[in-house]
Structure formats: C-alpha cells, structure tokens
C-alpha cells in the first residue's frame with residue numbers, strides 16, 4: 001500500500017533542470033535508499049517534496065493530502081542535513097514547541113526521549129550538545145508527531161559507530177512499526193545493511209532498483225572436468241539449467257548450489273572452488289554511474 005505519491009515533480013535552478021518530471025510512490029513501512037553523486041539532486045528532491053522549494057510542476061501527496069496543505073506535515077517529517085536548532089534552548093524546549101503545535105502531551109515527549117535515549121541531556125541547552133547529540137534531538141523531533149513518512153537527508157554524517165548502529169536500529173524499528181523512510185546517504189555500506197530498495201538519481205531522473213544483495217547472490221563453481229570432457233557434456237544429461245561464465249566457471253543460484261555440486265561430483269569432476277559472487281551496492285553504484293571499466297548490463301527501471 002502506498003502512503004506517499006509524487007507526480008511529475010520538476011525543479012529548475014536557472015536553466016538547469018535538477019528534477020525532470022520525477023514520479024514515484026512510497027509504500028507503507030518501506031525503507032528506501034536514495035543515492036547519487038554530489039549535486040545529483042537528492043536534497044533538492046526532498047526539499048521539493050516538502051514544499052521548501054518552489055517547483056515548476058508536479059504534486060506531492062501523503063494519503064491524498066497535498067504538501068500545500070499544512071496537514072501534510074502531520075504525516076511527513078524531515079531530518080535535514082543541516083542543523084536548525086536554537087542554541088539557547090534545551091532539547092525539551094524544542095520538543096515542547098512541536099508538541100504544542102500538534103496538541104501532544106508531556107507523555108508523548110517522554111516516550112520519544114526514552115526511545116531515542118536523550119534523557120540525560122534533554123534539559124540542557126543545545127549549545128552544550130555534541131554533533132551526535134544534536135542529531136539525536138533532531139531524530140526525536142522527527143518522530144514526535146508519529147509521522148507516516150520520514151525523509152532523512154544524510155542522517156549518518158558525523159555519527160560515531162555507536163550512534164550509527166543505533167540509528168540503523170531505529171530505522172529498522174520505525175519501518176517495522178509501519179513508518180516509511182526515504183534516506184539519502186553517500187555511505188553505501190550502511191545502506192546495504194538497511195534495505196534492498198535503492199533509488200538512483202541521474203541527470204534529474206530517478207531510477208529504481210531492488211537489489212539482490214549478498215545473501216542471494218549466485219555462486220560460482222570452479223571445476224576440473226574428467227579428461228576429455230566439456231562442461232557442456234557433463235551438464236547435458238542433468239535437469240539443472242546450465243550457465244557458464246566467460247572464464248569457464250559454472251554459476252548456480254543459492255538454493256540450487258548443492259544440487260550442482262552433487263551432479264558434478266557424480267560425473268567425476270573435481271570441485272576446485274565454490275564462491276558466492278560479491279556484487280555489492282558499491283559495484284552496482286559504479287556500474288550505474290559508469291565508473292567501472294566493464295559496465296554491467298544490469299537493468300534499472302525508471
């Protein structure tokens with residue numbers, strides 16, 4: 001079920017079209033990774049979705065409510081990449097301000113303070129917070145209103161390993177609670193750990209990919225065949241589909257690898273090596289942006 005719909009979003013800076021008629025839907029509870037090189041338009045997309053930028057064309061709705069309607073912001077929260085906190089005020093002041101706007105109670109604030117783990121410093125002024133502590137407060141502000149969708153613009157920047165792990169865990173928890181999260185980051189390792197749904201921005205357009213990450217990658221099997229036999233001959237009587245790579249390796253899907261090995265051994269072959277291919281997000285990213293010498297034929301859906 002889709003909660004947020006973007007239709008034909010178009011944004012120009014001067015003559016440059018940064019977003020060229022982008023359309024998509026965000027399903028309930030899904031974590032979507034948004035990637036692209038510096039200047040690709042990730043922040044512009046998020047800011048345009050939130051009506052923080054004037055756009056040439058397009059609409060954004062959450063459960064039918066337009067981003068031109070203030071109610072939209074009850075349902076959609078934003079974790080921006082730059083910090084907009086008031087240095088003289090405490091964390092609690094910030095939370096109380098938002099709670100007041102949305103008619104929330106102290107109990108709602110307490111719940112969020114404990115969920116994010118900021119109890120020990122929530123009553124201190126923000127100027128005394130470290131970068132990570134400020135990020136925690138911003139995250140707390142984001143989830144206070146119990147939104148349906150959260151847009152996070154590079155939320156892992158500047159976080160130490162503990163805070164990174166905690167934020168990843170929080171994103172998983174929020175997703176399990178049915179909250180959809182669009183998260184932009186340059187850190188592909190983190191993203192790989194969080195989701196298989198990755199969207200790429202290139203030349204103002206969005207390309208969507210569901211990526212089969214490591215767990216489901218095929219296996220490559222290197223064999224020594226019996227004297228005078230070819231792989232083709234060995235496999236020809238088998239019911240298993242036969243796939244040979246350019247360098248003479250046999251490939252097998254995760255669930256079929258044992259059957260291949262059994263067959264090869266039965267036919268007198270020696271198994272030299274069995275290895276899962278390591279096509280990770282970094283490789284896919286490099287392929288997509290043409291950074292690899294050998295560009296793969298991976299298909300991306302626009």
Ligand SMILES: Nc1ncnc2c1ncn2[C@@H]1O[C@H](COP(=O)(O)OP(=O)(O)OP(=O)(O)O)[C@@H](O)[C@H]1O
Pocket residue numbers: 013018036037038039040041042043044045
């Ligand atoms: N206020 C602005 N005025 C003019 N051009 C802008 C403005 N904001 C962004 N741009 C341009 O729009 C393009 C997209 O910028 P944006 O910040 O959305 O990219 P990004 O993918 O978020 O980049 P990064 O990864 O560096 O944060 C860039 O070419 C940038 O120079």
